[in-house]
Structures are given as C-alpha cells and as structure tokens.
Amino acid sequence: xxxxxxxxxxxxxxTNWTPVYGSLAMTQHAPFRVMPEESMEPRIAKQMIxxxxxxxxxxxxxxxxxxxxxxxxxxxELMMEGMRKNFIDLDEYEQTAELHNRCVAMxxxxxxxxxPPKNMPHPGTGTIGSSEAIMLCVLAMKWRWRKRRQxxxxxxxxxxxxxxxxxxxxxxxxxxxxxxxxxxADVSPDCLVLTAERALPLINENTIGxxxxxxxxxxxxxxxxxxxHDMVVELNATNGWAIPIHVDAASGGFxxxxxxxxLLWDFRxxxxxxxxxxxxxxxxxxxxxxxxxxxxxxxxxxxxxFHVNYLGGDQASFTLNFSKGSSTVIGQYYNLIRLGKEGxxxxxxxxxxxxxxxxxxxxxxxxxxxxxKGHMPLVAFALKDASKYTVFDIQDRMKHQGWxxxxxxxxxxxxxxxxxxxxxxxxxxxxxxxxxxxxLEDAIRYLEHLAxxxxxxxxxxxxxxxxxxxxxxxxxxxxxxxxxQSHRKTEDRTHGVC
Ligand SMILES: *Cc1c(COP(=O)(O)O)cnc(C)c1O
Numbered sequence: 001x002x003x004x005x006x007x008x009x010x011x012x013x014x015t016n017w018t019p020v021y022g023s024l025a026m027t028q029h030a031p032f033r034v035m036p037e038e039s040m041e042p043r044i045a046k047q048m049i050x051x052x053x054x055x056x057x058x059x060x061x062x063x064x065x066x067x068x069x070x071x072x073x074x075x076x077e078l079m080m081e082g083m084r085k086n087f088i089d090l091d092e093y094e095q096t097a098e099l100h101n102r103c104v105a106m107x108x109x110x111x112x113x114x115x116p117p118k119n120m121p122h123p124g125t126g127t128i129g130s131s132e133a134i135m136l137c138v139l140a141m142k143w144r145w146r147k148r149r150q151x152x153x154x155x156x157x158x159x160x161x162x163x164x165x166x167x168x169x170x171x172x173x174x175x176x177x178x179x180x181x182x183x184x185a186d187v188s189p190d191c192l193v194l195t196a197e198r199a200l201p202l203i204n205e206n207t208i209g210x211x212x213x214x215x216x217x218x219x220x221x222x223x224x225x226x227x228x229h230d231m232v233v234e235l236n237a238t239n240g241w242a243i244p245i246h247v248d249a250a251s252g253g254f255x256x257x258x259x260x261x262x263l264l265w266d267f268r269x270x271x272x273x274x275x276x277x278x279x280x281x282x283x284x285x286x287x288x289x290x291x292x293x294x295x296x297x298x299x300x301x302x303x304x305x306f307h308v309n310y311l312g313g314d315q316a317s318f319t320l321n322f323s324k325g326s327s328t329v330i331g332q333y334y335n336l337i338r339l340g341k342e343g344x345x346x347x348x349x350x351x352x353x354x355x356x357x358x359x360x361x362x363x364x365x366x367x368x369x370x371x372x373k374g375h376m377p378l379v380a381f382a383l384k385d386a387s388k389y390t391v392f393d394i395q396d397r398m399k400h401q402g403w404x405x406x407x408x409x410x411x412x413x414x415x416x417x418x419x420x421x422x423x424x425x426x427x428x429x430x431x432x433x434x435x436x437x438x439x440l441e442d443a444i445r446y447l448e449h450l451a452x453x454x455x456x457x458x459x460x461x462x463x464x465x466x467x468x469x470x471x472x473x474x475x476x477x478x479x480x481x482x483x484x485q486s487h488r489k490t491e492d493r494t495h496g497v498c
Contacts, residue, residue: 351377
C-alpha cells in the first residue's frame with residue numbers, strides 16, 4: 001500500500017504496535033458473508049468480536065433462563081482444560097470417562113436408584129441437556145413397549161405418550177422425531193399442571209409412558225408424581241399393562257433432594273423407570289450438560305446401546321451426539337465434590353429465601369397474583385388487571401433497564417393466562433431482588449402514566465401487527481421460492497423460555 005503523507009484517510013498497513021482501534025480493520029465492516037482472504041491479528045479479531053457480543057443481553061440480568069451463569073473460577077480453569085479433550089474418546093481419556101461414570105452413579109444415588117449388580121456401571125449417560133436425555137428416554141420407552149407388544153403378538157404401530165400440555169418443547173420434538181403420538185392433558189388457569197385425574201382418560205394399551213414434570217417450566221410447580229405413579233400402577237395391575245413413569249426433573253432434580261428430601265418423586269417409587277435432569281440448570285454447570293438415568297439395566301434396551309471399538313477397546317455409547325468437549329462433565333464432577341450435599345443445600349435454600357422475599361415484595365405492590373407454588377427458587381406472577389397494560393408491556397419496559405424477564409401465555413387450557421417469571425438463580429442475591437423491584441415500580445409508574453395519557457401502544461398488539469407483516473412477506477417469498485418452510489409457523493411456537 002502506498003503512503004500519501006498529505007492524506008487524512010488511513011493508508012498505511014498495520015504493524016505489531018498499531019493500537020487496536022487505530023488498525024485498518026476497525027474502519028471496515030466486520031466480515032459477514034465471505035471468509036476474508038487475509039489473516040488478521042488475534043488481538044484485533046478478539047476486540048472486534050468482543051465488541052459485537054457486547055450488544056447481547058447481560059447473562060446476570062437474564063431472569064428468563066434456568067441455565068447457570070455463575071461458576072467458581074477453579075471450575076472454569078478445569079473446564080478450559082477439558083475443552084481440548086473429545087468426550088466421546090473414552091478410551092483415550094479414561095479418567096474423563098471415569099468422572100462421567102462417577103457423576104452418573106452419584107446422581108442415580110441422589111435419586112435413590114437401586115445399586116446395580118456388582119461391577120456394573122449404573123445405566124445412565126451424560127447428554128447435552130434434558131432435551132437430549134428426554135429423546136433417549138422416549139426411545140427406550142418406545143422400544144420396551146414395542147418388544148412387549150410383539151412378544152404378545154399384538155400390533156405395535158400406534159405408540160402414544162401421556163403428559164400435560166405444559167411440557168417443554170423438547171417433548172413435542174421427541175414425539176415428532178420418533179413418531180409417537182403426544183397425548184397432552186389440558187391444564188386450566190387455576191391448575192397449570194398434569195394431575196392423575198387429567199392423565200387417566202388418555203392412557204391405553206399403546207401408552208409407552210406417563211411423564212410428569214418435577215418443576216413445570218411455566219410456573220415451577222412440582223406435579224404430584226406419587227399420585228400419578230400410584231394411578232398408573234393400579235391401571236397396570238388391572239389391565240396387565242407395564243406402563244412406566246418417566247420423570248422430567250430438568251430443574252427440580254437438583255432442588256427437591258435438598259429442599260424437600262422426603263418428597264417421593266424419584267426411584268423410591270418402584271414404577272419410576274427413568275429420570276432426566278439438567279446439569280446446567282440447578283446442577284449449577286454452564287450450558288451443555290444433562291443426565292439420563294434408568295432405574296435398572298433392563299430398563300434400557302440393549303439394542304439401543306452401541307459398542308464402538310475403532311479407537312481401541314470397547315466403549316458403550318447411547319447418545320444422539322458424538323464428539324463434544326469434556327468441559328461440562330468435568331464441571332459437573334467439580335460441583336458434586338466441591339459443593340457436596342451441604343453446598344447444594346445451602347445454595348438451594350438461599351435461592352428459596354430470596355424467591356420468598358421477592359414474592360412478598362411483588363405481593364405488597366398489590367398489582368399481581370402469584371401463580372407459582374413456592375416449590376422452586378422461582379417467582380411467577382400475573383397482572384390482576386391487564387386492561388391498561390399487560391405483562392408484555394412490563395417485559396418490554398424492563399428490557400430498557402437491561403432486565404430480561406419473560407412474559408408468555410400459558411399452555412393449552414390456560415391460554416388466557418399471561419404470566420411473567422423470574423428464575424432465582426444462585427447469583428440472584430437479595431440486593432438484586434431490591435434492584436429488580438425498584439425498576440419494576442419505575443416501569444409500572446411509566447406505564448400507568450402513558451396509559452393515563454392514552455399514549456400506550458401495547459407491545460402484544462404491535463408484535464401481532466409485525467407478525468402479520470412478516471407472514472405476508474413470507475407468503476410472498478414462498479410463492480417465488482416453493483418448498484422452503486418457515487421456522488416461524490405459529491403452531492410450532494413455544495411459550496415458556498428455558
Ligand atoms: C429446561 C427444561 C427442559 C429442556 O432442558 P434442556 O436442558 O434445556 O435441554 C425440559 N423439561 C423441562 C421441565 C425443563 O425445564
């Protein structure tokens with residue numbers, strides 16, 4: 001490049017000592033369609049990307065997500081090391097595989113699973129999250145049901161699964177991907193979960209499993225697993241069926257054992273055959289870890305387990321994924337031994353205390369009805385009077401302060417109920433609750449003022465209007481570009497946020 005000393009535009013090339021923001025790259029677009037021909041200095045690439053990411057929401061202010069946003073520095077260091085090891089190469093990284101098996105054993109023990117026969121590992125596996133774990137458990141239930149039907153010479157072509165309409169979206173995915181009819185019981189505005197009474201009429205000989213949730217995504221309520229379990233056990237005895245219970249304990253699995261150890265929801269109930277839990281929710285590990293656990297080896301069909309030997313030795317593998325880093329498994333083992341039951345108990349009880357505090361503050365404001373049941377460190381609430389402004393307007397206003405607090409309508413049977421939810425994660429201290437309430441009060445004052453002046457444009461209506469515009473655009477582009485499906489088909493839209 002030539003140098004023109006009179007020019008004010010930058011024409012020199014960068015050197016090692018060029019300041020980051022004096023570099024040529026900072027006066028050009030960040031590459032976005034075509035991979036650049038030339039390399040760039042690492043410090044400049046890093047700054048450029050870090051600047052782009054600075055517009056993301058702040059994870060600490062993300063009250064929407066159940067997923068962990070704080071870990072010990074020591075855990076972070078170990079996890080960085082773990083990124084270099086492919087988790088699936090169990091034979092090369094035997095110690096990592098050993099830590100994985102210890103996690104499975106410890107969590108199975110926490111859930112009161114029977115001890116497996118001597119020298120056998122507990123049947124279970126680490127996954128990317130509860131979604132993958134649920135897919136694996138649905139497959140296992142489907143295969144067990146089919147085998148039983150075939151042995152009895154009965155048709156096995158119409159499997160169904162029974163759950164509440166309040167299930168997380170991964171259940172709909174699992175059912176569609178693996179061709180199982182999803183039989184969902186409606187909920188109602190005054191009872192947002194599955195009950196034994198609601199499940200009963202949906203169950204028949206083709207039911208591969210009944211699936212209560214320990215910690216509904218919508219309002220954090222623990223479904224009455226024991227009541228549903230006992231109903232299914234009775235039904236099995238009367239009809240000669242063998243329908244198992246699977247518990248979706250994505251969030252509750254790491255809460256109930258510490259906050260309510262006597263609650264019967266896990267393998268203490270004999271017909272609970274499998275459980276999933278998210279390590280990255282209240283297991284307190286960063287995103288990317290879940291666990292699928294079966295009661296006993298016979299609950300996991302052997303045909304679904306692959307034995308791979310091309311890396312030397314024999315590895316049992318039952319996952320939908322293959323290669324991935326080992327970080328999250330190491331992070332989970334770190335938490336289990338560093339925190340111990342004492343640490344988890346203290347963190348869960350602190351979360352419950354802060355949730356109770358926030359719940360009380362919201363109640364004191366007089367504007368909200370509380371719709372959670374205090375089962376989890378989570379507060380869910382609805383507006384008593386949504387005629388002037390809605391929870392969607394509050395969500396939007398809180399976003400101005402950086403708070404991410406989701407508002408959503410409830411599932412089938414309770415669609416008329418719009419609620420907001422704050423997940424009280426471990427790094428949500430009481431000081432945080434105070435700031436949140438203060439900003440909520442400011443937001444309400446602002447909305448009241450706008451409503452009084454008649455200036456309020458409801459966010460929900462705006463969103464609907466935008467959707468109409470967008471769907472018209474999509475229809476238009478479809479007519480030119482047939483065959484391509486939009487991801488935004490309304491029927492597939494999910495309500496809660498995880
Ligand atoms: C979060 C959640 C899931 C999905 O879990 P991931 O770990 O995000 O895959 C499934 N079920 C319930 C009840 C959940 O809360």
